[in-house]
Amino acid sequence: MSGPSTYQPQSPLMKWLEQRLPIAGLVHSSFIAYPTPRNLNYWWTFGAILSMMLAVQIVTGLVLAMHYTPHVDLAFDSVERIVRDVNYGWLLRNMHAAGASMFFIAVYVHMLRGLYYGSYKAPREVLWILGVIIYLLMMATGFMGYVLPWGQMSFWGATVITNLFSAFPVVGDSIVTLLWGGYSVGNPTLNRFFSLHYLLPFVIAGVVVLHVWALHVTGQNNPAGVEPKTEKDTVPFTPYATLKDVFGMSCFLVFYSWFIFYMPNYLGDAENYVPANPGVTPPHIVPEWYYLPFYAILRSIPNKLMGVIAMFGAIIVLLFLPWLDSCKVRSSRYRPMAKRFFWAFVVTCLVLGWLGSKPAEGIYTTLGQVFTFFYFAYFLIVLPVLGRMEKTLPLPNSIAEDVLNKGKVAKAVAGLVAVLFAGG
Ligand code: HEM
Incomplete structure (x- = not known):
């Protein structure tokens, strides 16, 4: 998929270098063409x-x-x-x-x-x-x-x-x-x-x-x-x-x-x-904000070993994502259910992050368990099942068609706005 090798060295020095180490050609085909x-x-x-x-x-x-x-x-x-x-x-x-x-x-x-x-x-x-x-x-x-x-x-x-x-x-x-x-x-x-x-x-x-x-x-x-x-x-x-x-x-x-x-x-x-x-132990030991969802998962499980496995598992599961999501359609734009679950997943991560900053007691632990379940359910239940059941929307035939369709919608909106303003 790298671009066509259309690079033409301009100077004798570059020509000399290109025959020995084609780095300029590589940069050209990777970042220009x-x-x-x-x-x-x-x-x-x-x-x-x-x-x-x-x-x-x-x-x-x-x-x-x-x-x-x-x-x-x-x-x-x-x-x-x-x-x-x-x-x-x-x-x-x-x-x-x-x-x-x-x-x-x-x-x-x-x-x-x-x-x-x-x-x-x-x-x-x-x-x-x-x-x-x-x-x-x-x-x-x-x-x-x-x-x-x-x-x-x-x-x-x-x-x-x-x-x-x-x-x-x-x-x-x-x-x-x-x-x-x-x-x-x-x-x-x-x-x-x-x-x-x-x-x-x-x-x-x-x-x-x-x-x-x-x-x-x-x-x-x-x-x-x-x-x-x-x-x-x-x-x-x-x-x-x-x-x-x-x-x-x-x-x-x-x-x-x-x-x-x-x-x-x-x-x-x-x-x-x-x-x-x-x-002196601080009253509240909290990691940096970017680890908080995983910290919440760790603490939501009462058994230490299981907590550690769940915490690492929360990242390891990402490695299997390409095989867990069975839907042939890629973009959530054309997957109405997947889109909703995606946003539910984002909220789950944010709530887990908030819970990670709270003390591991009472309602926070219970909520931690519920949202840990949601986190794993997204990868292990929702994505595999949705792929088989979801009715997807029709895909554009090509990228060009996608752009042109959008152009048509934008033109229609612009036309409508112009008419409204002219009328006013
Ligand atoms: C230091 C960290 C990273 C750097 C510098 C980096 C760099 C890049 C660059 C330059 C691109 C192409 C431009 C773009 O699609 O935005 C890209 C694409 C991509 N990256 Fe990363 N990346 C990093 C971390 C990650 C991580 C953590 C993941 C996922 C776990 C990831 C997954 C992807 C994927 C799937 C694409 C292809 C996107 C597409 O074409 O739709 N990257 N990355």
């Missing part, structure tokens, strides 16, 4: 937004690491020093901390877009699975990053989450000792978390290359969910998709800047401004 479905909407700019956020996290992280000290006696103060004394250190830190939240906002939109438009279905299963691997790596990276400032929430969050592995029979305790580098969360833990937090973003970048490679093999899905058939269905990536992506990224940057400059701590926890103290 690459045929893009002409009906993509703005939800398709989130892949570019995610690439931008990955770059921002790596660059700001690299500079922060130049000033940070991974030692339990110095880590907290070194972060304070970055904010107060290092030139533009406050900006770097705010960009990196708020950037993590922005990265997760973007990834959730990107994943929900895939879910809504059925982008995980054949032939894009590997593309989707690589995405789930990226998501797991992002979760691990975010978790380890949050431990680095060595505040109360860093310490106690690390203690609670690493302890979960002790639930596994036989190997559980050895895994925990390995994670800690000793018999409790301490200096060796902070050191290994720092080392891995530095490494993982580069692993993510590597998997993103595979993700985009897989995307270029199958080509992009689109809001209509029908494959491009003729040249009329696509436009060249540059300038059409490039400009749209730049606009999407700019809007996202405005939103991101608002957090950096006006409310940098809004998405964090005040408790993390208190240095870690193993002798």
Whole structure:
């Protein structure tokens, strides 16, 4: 599906290079001539937004690491020093901390877009699975990053989450000792978390290359969910998709800047401004907002091992999504029931997120159990059954037809408005 190789080196140097390493040709066919479905909407700019956020996290992280000290006696103060004394250190830190939240906002939109438009279905299963691997790596990276400032929430969050592995029979305790580098969360833990937090973003970048490679093999899905058939269905990536992506990224940057400059701590926890103290347990140990739905699932099950399995299961189930959803029609646009269940699923995730921030007692536990059931039911019952039963709407014959139909509706609305105004 990569674009035709129409690249013509302009200078003798480029000609020479192209015969030895055809990198300019690769870039040309992947990001310039690459045929893009002409009906993509703005939800398709989130892949570019995610690439931008990955770059921002790596660059700001690299500079922060130049000033940070991974030692339990110095880590907290070194972060304070970055904010107060290092030139533009406050900006770097705010960009990196708020950037993590922005990265997760973007990834959730990107994943929900895939879910809504059925982008995980054949032939894009590997593309989707690589995405789930990226998501797991992002979760691990975010978790380890949050431990680095060595505040109360860093310490106690690390203690609670690493302890979960002790639930596994036989190997559980050895895994925990390995994670800690000793018999409790301490200096060796902070050191290994720092080392891995530095490494993982580069692993993510590597998997993103595979993700985009897989995307270029199958080509992009689109809001209509029908494959491009003729040249009329696509436009060249540059300038059409490039400009749209730049606009999407700019809007996202405005939103991101608002957090950096006006409310940098809004998405964090005040408790993390208190240095870690193993002798004082905070009244309320809560992870970052992006883990909350999974935290709610973990706590809704009374048995520790089953809770851990359910929590990991909630992500692992995504790997099987391409085979759980049996409907041949991709886009929820043409699946009236699937569309309703999709929105019910979004609400389920939001409610689980809210429950994750509440103490695990009384009504919150009961609600947690109900919504955990809904979460799994969506993947294991609703999608497999709907695919067999649902009466889908007629699909457009081609992407071009989808665009032209929309054009007709827009023209009709414009005509109606003109008539109304002329009459008035
Ligand atoms: C660092 C994180 C990620 C980056 C940089 C990234 C990048 C991209 C890019 C550039 C695209 C093409 C543009 C677009 O469709 O938006 C794309 C498409 C896609 N991504 Fe990701 N992605 C990431 C994470 C994920 C995750 C976590 C999933 C799912 C679990 C995922 C699933 C998909 C799918 C299914 C497509 C094809 C969409 C379509 O053509 O309809 N991605 N990704």
